[in-house]
Amino acid sequence: MGGHDEDPREFLPLTPAVLEILLALAEEDLHGYAIMREVERRTGGETRLGPGTLYRSVGQLLQRGWIREADERPDPKLDDERRRYYRLTDLGRRAATAEVGRLEGLVRTARRKGLSPAARPRTAQGEA
Amino acid sequence: MAPLQEPHGRALSGSERIYGALLAAYPKEFRRAHGREMAQVFRCMCHEEVVSGGRGGLTRLWVRTLLDLLATALAERTKKALGRRMLVGSSSKLVRGGGLAAAAGGVLLIAYGVLSWIIAARLYGEMNDLGGVKLGPQASLRLIQEVGYLLFIGDSRAWSDCWSAPDGPDRGRPDRRPVASV
Numbered sequence: 001m002g003g004h005d006e007d008p009r010e011f012l013p014l015t016p017a018v019l020e021i022l023l024a025l026a027e028e029d030l031h032g033y034a035i036m037r038e039v040e041r042r043t044g045g046e047t048r049l050g051p052g053t054l055y056r057s058v059g060q061l062l063q064r065g066w067i068r069e070a071d072e073r074p075d076p077k078l079d080d081e082r083r084r085y086y087r088l089t090d091l092g093r094r095a096a097t098a099e100v101g102r103l104e105g106l107v108r109t110a111r112r113k114g115l116s117p118a119a120r121p122r123t124a125q126g127e128a
Numbered sequence: 129m130a131p132l133q134e135p136h137g138r139a140l141s142g143s144e145r146i147y148g149a150l151l152a153a154y155p156k157e158f159r160r161a162h163g164r165e166m167a168q169v170f171r172c173m174c175h176e177e178v179v180s181g182g183r184g185g186l187t188r189l190w191v192r193t194l195l196d197l198l199a200t201a202l203a204e205r206t207k208k209a210l211g212r213r214m215l216v217g218s219s220s221k222l223v224r225g226g227g228l229a230a231a232a233g234g235v236l237l238i239a240y241g242v243l244s245w246i247i248a249a250r251l252y253g254e255m256n257d258l259g260g261v262k263l264g265p266q267a268s269l270r271l272i273q274e275v276g277y278l279l280f281i282g283d284s285r286a287w288s289d290c291w292s293a294p295d296g297p298d299r300g301r302p303d304r305r306p307v308a309s310v
Contacts, residue, residue: 032165033172050196051169052154055162056204084165 008095011064012102017049017057022066022088022096029070031083032058058086066092136178139186143174147193153201155208 014022024030024038035058036049049057061067070085088096110116147170151163170193177185 033169036169036173048192050193050200051166051173052196052200054169055166056158056200059158059161083168 006064008064008066008091009098011095012099014095014099015057016047017053018061019096019099020047020049021054021057021061022092022099025067025086025088026093026096029073029085029087031085033083035086061086061092064091064095065089066095136182139183140171140174140178143186143190144171150194150197153197153205155204157208158204 020039020043021035024035024042030038032051032054036054040048058067062069066089067086068089070087073081073085107116144167148167151159151166154163173189173193174186177189181188
């Protein structure tokens, strides 16, 4: 394992898959398939992680110390004991927060320049 | 997981076997760390697609999964290759090794052509057994290209392992646990 002492901001911007996984783990521990389902549910099916993308990202996050395998399981009786559950670490939470802050700044700039989806495009205004 | 009726059960088990074999495209370390879970996740995805979308759903899942596998296997192979290059260190060593690498590349290209046809023919047979999924000439050619590419970047020893073991590259390894149900 490496990279645990590094500043998470060094890794920004995060890939969409990494940010989606961090968001999925923000409130509860999940196993791989549950992460995939949560991302799909939250994005209305727009984002679908394949097994390769999911576990490549999970591997990177484990290596950076942003997530770790959870010691306990949500409900052992209701689940397959061979599944690994993943938990967001404090470092991972800081990384996700930093990325969200970066995106917020980007959105603020976009709004200032009239690129917000809520605003009517300038060309359309001119034509109307 | 609820038992599936034929031919869905057959399509499911065939898909799992093929995906298990295709995991050989990833570097060995990656497979050891994540192979079992990836197979488990793919199994869940297949089950869900077969139940909700039937054969069409399974075909769409395969297209998505193959693209995902190709992209991520290539990325992992590249990362591994770059890591090795960093270990070698000095560029002069790399230059001296260039001639040898070119010769090895030529041999690999020939092996690529021969092996891709052999493996693709086997996969073609497997795919036709997937609950009646038929491949047209163009799809067959695409499959041959993709399998050949995987072979080219793949671990030849892992390929020989997976084709000799019915359940894929991880079967029989002491650090492996069986694939879980949904």
